[in-house]
Amino acid sequence: MSLATVLLAVGPVALVTGATVALNVRGSADGLERRATGNQQRAMHARGELGPPERVASAQFYRYLAALIAFGGLVLTLGGLLELV
Template sequence: MSIGAFLLTFGLTALAGGGWVALNLRGSAASLERRAAADAELRMQAQGRLGPAPLHMSRGLYRTLGTVIALAGSVLAPGGLLELAA
């Protein structure tokens, strides 16, 4: 597999996945936030602490990270196309 095909595949995957979270399609950023909160709560219960679990990442931060990943994918995908065309 050539580097161009790898860059194109990885770039399109990053663009689609990052865009999905950045645009919060079907509540993806909200579900990531809920899953992280549930994991933190389970981790605290396993340690024996019964207080409220701290929230480290919010829905907005997940959407921001999705935007960064989508932008990186939008750079890699044309790079892969240019590599394949050369």
């Protein structure tokens, strides 16, 4: 399997998933924030703590991280296209 095949397989997937979260399509970043809060709350309950959970990461953090992933996917896709030429 050539390098171009790998880059063109991984790059668009990273680009699309990163862009989906970065643009908060269908509330994906908000869902990730709710999931992190719920996991933190379950971990606290397992330890016996009944207070409010600490916020691990906000939706804005997930959007910035996803934008970096989307940019990386774009670089991989362009690298795969250049490898074909």
